Amino acid sequence: MPRVNPIDTEYFKDERRTGDFTVIGKTVQRSDALGHVTGRTEFFEDRTFPDLAHVKIHRSAHHHARIDDVDVSEALRVPGVLRVITHRDVPSNWYVVLRLIGIEPNDEPVLAEDRVLYKGEPIVAVVADSEAAATEGAARVRVSYTELPAVLDVEEALAPDAPIIKQAGTNYFVYEGHHCRRLRFGDVERGFAEADHIFEWRYSSAPIEHAPTETTGCVVVPQSSGRLLIHSNTQAAFFTLDNTALILERPFSDLQVKGGTVGGGFGGKVDVMVEPLACIAATLTNRPVKFVYSREEEMQVSSPRAAERIYIKDGVMDDGRIVARKVMLYVDAGAYSRHSPYGTTKACAHLPGPYTIPNVYADCHCVYTNRTPSSAMRGFGVTIADFALESQMDRVARAIGMDPLQFRLRNAYRDGDMKAHRKIAEGTALIEVIQRAAALVGHELPEEYRALTSSTPRGDQP
Amino acid sequence: MTLLRGRGYASVNYPTGMNLGGDPSQALIHATTMGAFVISLSSVDLGQGLKTVVAQCAAETLGMPMENVIVDTADTDTGPHCMGTFASRGTHRVGNAVIMAAREARDVMLAVAADELEVDAGDLETDGTGFVRLKGSPETKIHIADITLAAHFKQGRTISGRGIFLKERNYPVPETGEMDPDSCQAHACTVAEVEVDDETGVVTVLSLHNAYEIGRALNPAMAAQQVEGGGWMGVSHAVFESTEPYYPASRDHGPVDFCEYLMPGPAEIPVQSSVILERPASNGPFGAKGIGEMTANAPIPAIANAIFDACGVRLTTMPFTPESVLRGLDALRA
Numbered sequence: 001m002p003r004v005n006p007i008d009t010e011y012f013k014d015e016r017r018t019g020d021f022t023v024i025g026k027t028v029q030r031s032d033a034l035g036h037v038t039g040r041t042e043f044f045e046d047r048t049f050p051d052l053a054h055v056k057i058h059r060s061a062h063h064h065a066r067i068d069d070v071d072v073s074e075a076l077r078v079p080g081v082l083r084v085i086t087h088r089d090v091p092s093n094w095y096v097v098l099r100l101i102g103i104e105p106n107d108e109p110v111l112a113e114d115r116v117l118y119k120g121e122p123i124v125a126v127v128a129d130s131e132a133a134a135t136e137g138a139a140r141v142r143v144s145y146t147e148l149p150a151v152l153d154v155e156e157a158l159a160p161d162a163p164i165i166k167q168a169g170t171n172y173f174v175y176e177g178h179h180c181r182r183l184r185f186g187d188v189e190r191g192f193a194e195a196d197h198i199f200e201w202r203y204s205s206a207p208i209e210h211a212p213t214e215t216t217g218c219v220v221v222p223q224s225s226g227r228l229l230i231h232s233n234t235q236a237a238f239f240t241l242d243n244t245a246l247i248l249e250r251p252f253s254d255l256q257v258k259g260g261t262v263g264g265g266f267g268g269k270v271d272v273m274v275e276p277l278a279c280i281a282a283t284l285t286n287r288p289v290k291f292v293y294s295r296e297e298e299m300q301v302s303s304p305r306a307a308e309r310i311y312i313k314d315g316v317m318d319d320g321r322i323v324a325r326k327v328m329l330y331v332d333a334g335a336y337s338r339h340s341p342y343g344t345t346k347a348c349a350h351l352p353g354p355y356t357i358p359n360v361y362a363d364c365h366c367v368y369t370n371r372t373p374s375s376a377m378r379g380f381g382v383t384i385a386d387f388a389l390e391s392q393m394d395r396v397a398r399a400i401g402m403d404p405l406q407f408r409l410r411n412a413y414r415d416g417d418m419k420a421h422r423k424i425a426e427g428t429a430l431i432e433v434i435q436r437a438a439a440l441v442g443h444e445l446p447e448e449y450r451a452l453t454s455s456t457p458r459g460d461q462p
Numbered sequence: 463m464t465l466l467r468g469r470g471y472a473s474v475n476y477p478t479g480m481n482l483g484g485d486p487s488q489a490l491i492h493a494t495t496m497g498a499f500v501i502s503l504s505s506v507d508l509g510q511g512l513k514t515v516v517a518q519c520a521a522e523t524l525g526m527p528m529e530n531v532i533v534d535t536a537d538t539d540t541g542p543h544c545m546g547t548f549a550s551r552g553t554h555r556v557g558n559a560v561i562m563a564a565r566e567a568r569d570v571m572l573a574v575a576a577d578e579l580e581v582d583a584g585d586l587e588t589d590g591t592g593f594v595r596l597k598g599s600p601e602t603k604i605h606i607a608d609i610t611l612a613a614h615f616k617q618g619r620t621i622s623g624r625g626i627f628l629k630e631r632n633y634p635v636p637e638t639g640e641m642d643p644d645s646c647q648a649h650a651c652t653v654a655e656v657e658v659d660d661e662t663g664v665v666t667v668l669s670l671h672n673a674y675e676i677g678r679a680l681n682p683a684m685a686a687q688q689v690e691g692g693g694w695m696g697v698s699h700a701v702f703e704s705t706e707p708y709y710p711a712s713r714d715h716g717p718v719d720f721c722e723y724l725m726p727g728p729a730e731i732p733v734q735s736s737v738i739l740e741r742p743a744s745n746g747p748f749g750a751k752g753i754g755e756m757t758a759n760a761p762i763p764a765i766a767n768a769i770f771d772a773c774g775v776r777l778t779t780m781p782f783t784p785e786s787v788l789r790g791l792d793a794l795r796a
Contacts, residue, residue, distance in 0.1 A: 002683035003690070005736040011675075012741040022590035024522045024748045027683040031514045031533070032507065063713065101483025101631075119713065153710045176636035183639035205780040206709035208699055209723060236546020237504045237538050257504075260536025265508040266695075270548055296718040304705050332710075345634060346480055349643040354475035362639070371713065372705075376548060378695070379755040382476060383762070387780060390472035390763030395776065404471050404767070412473075422640040429649045429675035429741045434473050436673035436737055437651035441469070454741075 002027055011432050032261075043261050044219055044231040049288035052219070053082060055274075055281050056134035058124040058141035059301065060116035063150035063370040064165060067114050067123070067143060074140040075126055080133030082285050084141070085125040087111040089280055091249035096337050097272050100242055105168055108336035108373070110247060110276055116145075117165060117335035118370050120301040127281040127289065150370040154309055154330040157367050165335070166368050173333070173341040173366035181348040183327075183362035185420040188315075191324025191359030195315030199396050202311050203388035207304035207332070210377055214263025216302055217292025218274050220282040223256075228279050230257045235265045240272050247276040248283075255279070267376035271303055271338055303375030306340055307332040308347075310388040315359075320402050320410045324359040325352040329385065331366050331374070338375035341366050346381030349421050353389040354430045355411040356458065360420040405438050406449055414454045428454040463661040467668075468772025472764040473651040476756030477644030478746070479551040484631035487551075488542035489559040491520065491567045493621035495614050497592070497606035499524060499567065500532045504541030505556045510754055511684040512552045516560045518680055519747050523564035524571070525588020526606060542626075550752025553680065554645060557747030558627035566623030574613045574621060575604050646743035648751040649675040652693075652760035654732075656768040658775075660791055663784030665769055667697045667732040670761055675739040677751035682738070685753060689736050692757020697732060698725045699758060700765040701782050 004027055009016060035041035058075075072084040087093045087109055094106040112123045126137035151157045157171040158179075165171060175181045192198060218232040234240040237257040245252045262269060278291040293302060308331055315324035329347055333340035344366040351362045377383075397407035412430040419425055431454045438445050479485050490502040501520055507513045517531040524531075535541065544556065568588075575594040576583035579602060587597050595603035613619045634641035653671040658664075670693045679685040702724045707715050717723035742749020762780065770776050775790030 003686050004682045005674075005686045005689060005738050007679060007682065007738045007740060009740075011739045015742055016740050017742070021522060021748070022525075023518045023528055024680055025678065025682065026518075028514055028518055028528060028681055030511045030684065031517065032509065032511075036509075098483070103483075152713060178636055181634070181639065182637065184637065185639075201778065203778045206704035207706050208703050209705045209717075211703075211720075211723065211725065234546075235506050235508060235548060236544075237506060237536050237541070238543050239546045241538050255538070257538045258536065260506050262506060262508045265506075265547065267548060270546060295720070299705055299718055299723055300716045307706070307709055342480075342482065345482060345641075346477075346643070348634075348639055349477070349480075349641060354473065354647075354649070378692075379476070379759055382474075382755075383699070383759050384780070386472070386474050386759040387762045387766065390474065390760070391766050391776075391778065393472075394470065394763070394767040394770065405473075408471075408473050413475075420639070421634075421643070422638070423642050425647075427646055427677075427741055427743050428475075429739060430473055430475060430651075432739055432741075433649045433651040433673040433675050436739060437471070437473075437653055437671060440671045440673060440735065440737060441653045443653070 008436060041261060043214060043263060044217065044233050045292065047219060047231060049221060051287045053127050053129060053285055053287045053289045054131045054134040055125050055127055055277055055289060055291035056138040057122045058138040060119055060121040060123060062116060062145055062147055063119050064148040065116050065145035066148060067112060067116060068146055069144040070124060071142040072124060075137040078133055078137040078140060080129035081126060081137040083127040085277065085280055087113045090247065092247050095247055097243050098339060098342060100239065103341055107168060118372055120372060125277050127285055152369055152371060154332050154367040154369060157369050165370060171368045173337060180363040180365040181345050183348050183351055183360060183420055186359035188324045188326050188359040188361035192315040195323050196318045197316045197400060199316065199399060200313040201392060201395065203391060204309045205307050205384045207307045207374060209299050209304050210266040210268030212264025212266065212268055215293040215295060215298040216269055216274055218278050219288060219290045220278040221288040222282050222286055227254050227256060228282060230255060230275055232257055232259045232275060233262045233269055234259050235262065235269045239270065240275055243272040244275045244279055248279055266378045267380060268302060270376050273302065301372060303338055303373050305377035305380065306374035308384040310385065312388055312392045314396055316396055316400060320400060320407050322355060322357045322411050325357045327351050327362040329362065329364045332371060333366050333368050334371040334373035335368060336373040338373050340374055343380040347385050350382045350385050352420055354413050356413045356417040405434055405443060405445060409434055409449050409452055414458055416457050463659065466658045466660055466772040468656055468768045470654050470764045470767025470771055472760040474756065474760045475647040475649050476550065477647055478554050478752035479629060479645045480549040480643055481629040481632055482643055485545055485551065485555065486626060486628040487544040487555040487559050489556065489563040489625040490542055491563040491623045493610045495610055497610045498530050498532055499526065500534060501560055502541045503535045503544060503556060504538050505544040505552060506536045506547045508547050511681065512556060515553050515680050515684065516556055519557045519560045520564045523561050524568050525590055527592055530606065550754040553750055554746055554752050555627045557750060559625040561747055563623035563625030567621055570619060570621045571609055574617055574619055575609045577617060578604050578612050645745050646751050648753055648756055650756060650760045652764040654761060654764035654768045656765060656772055658769055658772040658787060660773060663787035665701050665782055665787060667765055669733040672736040673739060674736060675741055676753045677743040677746045678740050678749035679738050680748060680750050685738060688753045689757050690734050693734055693761050694726060694731060695758040696761025699780060700762045702726060704781055
């Protein structure tokens with residue numbers, strides 16, 4: 001029997017309308033379950049192709065450096081090596097995956113040109129008959145560098161005297177003329193002035209790996225029609241196709257992406273890291289080409305969850321109402337944008353958490369440093385913010401001597417409340433999940449807190 | 463050595479989808495000669511169960527058994543456009559697109575059946591077992607295989623449908639951050655119970671108790687799988703994981719394999735108990751909201767708060783390593 005959590009039908013009874021569903025709300029076995037447990041699921045790497053060639057990458061040895069010279073002659077002498085690929089072989093070398101939705105500028109090269117901005121940045125791709133030959137070839141590429149000062153801390157990157165590491169001229173993503181994504185609601189300084197208590201604390205996190213069972217990869221197969229068939233474990237087939245076509249400067253109709261079986265994604269397979277180079281290698285050699293990350297590449301070179309640093313300042317009344325919240329949030333994007341400008345906006349939209357606070361001010365910075373570029377990961381912009389926000393809620397509750405759940409219930413957003421990003425809240429249920437979780441663990445709540453509901457306007461309740 | 467126990471709380475919400483670049487997904491559906499319905503998508507099932515849940519949406523809308531629904535995904539030649547699987551959008555966007563496509567196909571299916579039965583299509587209903595029948599007169603019925611055969615070889619009609627869900631792009635106001643970034647919000651409250659070893663600094667997460675409000679649990683076992691799997695990831699983020707253990711001071715010592723990059727094994731998995739609440743979203747497929755990403759979120763601060771409750775150490779940097787716990791205990795004793 002599958003594990004199923006009970007549904008408490010006493011909540012939102014009038015809105016649930018159970019209806020007379022036949023299969024909705026029923027436990028149906030996952031369609032891929034039997035294939036996974038019997039080992040019959042076919043992943044992209046399970047396909048075999050005659051004459052399959054392999055791609056491996058020579059990567060930057062420095063956090064930040066000028067490239068003085070690249071010597072591939074020794075790599076080409078390795079038996080089995082078919083080609084080396086440098087930035088000159090990439091038709092449109094500079095890109096940002098979010099250009100599909102109009103984000104600018106193209107800030108990342110597929111292969112480095114005259115500079116590297118992080119340790120592990122790809123410089124040369126080697127195509128060979130075997131994985132071993134490709135690895136050996138990549139190891140024999142010789143790159144001469146002049147090291148440059150590296151910036152490895154988000155706040156140091158924003159300091160006036162920090163070396164500028166980005167071509168665009170700022171160590172931060174520019175949001176329509178602003179150095180951060182801004183949130184302005186009410187008058188936060190007046191809120192602090194009126195508050196009985198002020199609390200200000202700092203929170204931070206380190207980068208986290210998606211840790212999929214199956215590393216990022218693809219096999220590209222040239223077709224007799226001249227098209228390229230891309231077998232990929234991407235999380236987004238058309239997103240990969242469109243970005244790859246732009247880098248290749250080929251018609252979108254030249255490419256076909258086939259996928260749909262992914263050994264763990266968690267946001268780690270939306271960066272379009274392997275398909276463009278595999279397509280170039282397949283075109284140059286006219287052979288099927290596989291490019292798959294090693295576990296080391298997956299952990300140290302592929303985008304992690306961004307490290308964040310978050311300062312929260314709260315103005316709180318004696319009765320537990322939060323009347324002002326100011327947040328300074330820094331996302332460590334690493335060396336390139338990837339999805340981080342979007343994730344930082346998502347963080348901004350999430351503030352100040354699921355609470356109704358009349359005065360809110362936030363600056364959310366997407367900061368570039370000489371680190372592995374971070375990108376999408378499950379809940380990006382929100383996961384680390386929730387760690388900070390909910391740690392803050394616990395600390396404030398303790399500081400003013402209030403029960404932590406009552407403190408949350410007092411400030412919980414409800415239907416009809418105006419959120420800080422000026423969207424009217426609807427379909428809210430924070431109050432009810434808190435009440436139900438309290439019941440789950442026997443945490444007693446006074447009657448007035450048990451009687452609260454999300455659908456009753458704030459004015460009618462304590 | 464003392465094992466100190468504590469309890470911590472966290473309550474969160476989470477947006478379904480994010481439409482700051484426009485957020486569409488499409489679905490096509492067609493019937494085969496013998497009464498199967500093929501759903502064509504370019505969407506990707508990451509293992510969370512997208513294929514299963516959209517098959518449920520199609521079966522429910524068509525009024526046909528699950529066995530009659532075939533889902534074909536992730537081919538850009540055969541499947542219409544989908545933005546991709548991220549932002550807790552799959553069930554919501556693709557589910558809505560599939561429902562729209564299935565409604566169109568259902569209308570044709572009923573029209574074909576009406577011609578075969580010589581009745582009005584408006585008087586027909588499905589019974590969920592594969593028959594279309596006359597309301598109030600269940601003996602007057604026709605099986606889906608006979609309907610699709612008639613459509614193909616007798617009436618010359620395609621039983622098919624097109625669906626799209628689009629939440630149009632919204633542009634944040636640069637000065638104020640005013641925006642409409644999502645479709646709805648799911649909710650959760652997690653209670654974590656931990657044990658802190660004051661000699662080694664090791665934090666053991668004993669249990670997670672969760673209440674989740676997710677609009678509609680379209681498939682309760684898969685909702686449970688999300689809650690428990692995400693809970694595991696939350697524990698892992700909280701007390702185990704980082705690719706840069708000495709961030710930001712040093713970039714060194716980055717783990718390169720699962721011997722160095724630690725995650726919870728069987729011995730470190732907490733007991734979980736959870737309850738689901740349903741407040742259907744007006745724009746969700748059968749009211750469903752996205753639950754995919756949020757399940758890792760609440761456990762992390764709940765664990766941080768439980769550690770404080772257990773031993774008085776307030777940890778403000780993730781992950782909560784034994785070293786940070788011991789340094790915190792030392793500071794308290796100083």
